[in-house]
Amino acid sequence: MDKTDSETIVARDGAILTLTFNRPEARNAMTWNMYDRLYQVCEEVDADDSIRVLVLKGAGGKAFVAGTDISQFTRFEGAEDGLRYEREGEKRGGRVAAVRKPVIAQIEGAAVGGGFGIAAGADIRIATPEARFGVPIARTLGNCLSMKNYAKFMDLLGPSRLKEMIFTGRLLGADEALAAGFVHEIVPAADIEKRVREVADKVASHAQLTLQVTKDAVRRLQEARPVPDGDDLVRKIYGSADFREGVRAFVEKRPPRWTGK
Numbered sequence: 001m002d003k004t005d006s007e008t009i010v011a012r013d014g015a016i017l018t019l020t021f022n023r024p025e026a027r028n029a030m031t032w033n034m035y036d037r038l039y040q041v042c043e044e045v046d047a048d049d050s051i052r053v054l055v056l057k058g059a060g061g062k063a064f065v066a067g068t069d070i071s072q073f074t075r076f077e078g079a080e081d082g083l084r085y086e087r088e089g090e091k092r093g094g095r096v097a098a099v100r101k102p103v104i105a106q107i108e109g110a111a112v113g114g115g116f117g118i119a120a121g122a123d124i125r126i127a128t129p130e131a132r133f134g135v136p137i138a139r140t141l142g143n144c145l146s147m148k149n150y151a152k153f154m155d156l157l158g159p160s161r162l163k164e165m166i167f168t169g170r171l172l173g174a175d176e177a178l179a180a181g182f183v184h185e186i187v188p189a190a191d192i193e194k195r196v197r198e199v200a201d202k203v204a205s206h207a208q209l210t211l212q213v214t215k216d217a218v219r220r221l222q223e224a225r226p227v228p229d230g231d232d233l234v235r236k237i238y239g240s241a242d243f244r245e246g247v248r249a250f251v252e253k254r255p256p257r258w259t260g261k
Helices: 032-047 070-075 079-098 114-121 147-157 159-168 174-179 189-204 208-223 231-238 241-252
Strands: 008-013 016-021 053-058 063-066 103-107 110-112 124-127 132-134
Touching: 008 032, 016 032, 016 189, 032 053, 032 079, 053 063, 053 114, 053 189, 063 103, 063 114, 070 241, 079 114, 079 147, 079 231, 103 114, 103 189, 110 114, 114 132, 114 147, 124 174, 124 189, 147 159
Parallel strands: 016 053, 053 103, 063 110, 103 124, 110 132
Antiparallel strands: 008 016
């Protein structure tokens, strides 16, 4: 069941299916097609009982996923485009978390923006010492997250750390992410492939129903807390002049000039 295209590689080895994000020249920044393929792979994993573990990784060793390909935002025309993007992002990110089988993220280098969201949807995160994590939206595009993503990241990091991380625009190092409980293990780059396989094989050997029920139970507990509507906040951001300026500045490789409008 090995499949390759220009942007993703899907490879099967026994009970382990690996999806590799394959744009190393762009630090594996996600195109819409890559997001769609990620969703499709999650569907395929759930439909095949012989697959017991899904591994997600980035090609090239420099980045897991360095966010969404920003050039795609230049086609946004207003607030509704942003709202649609965030809703689709919730669907894709939520699909990773909802995979019935365990998902392991093999994180080398940057897992930021959309890449941070994908990693957050995994069940086990194994990283190299060089890995970095965060959502530096306050210093890059001037956009925001959906309410579900704010809730998910708050559950994983706590409200204080999440606000500080976004306000300062800084990235968490691997050691800090480990101390926060976001990363489960740090492994040297030369050994991470082997270590991820060891963990995947161990998980695959355990009782599938126990793993499935545990995943579903934790997800239900998290979703038992109602998430308030935040469409007005998303519209405010994506309809703003600052967001349009952030996209232009990013594409033009210059600092953005924020106006608060």
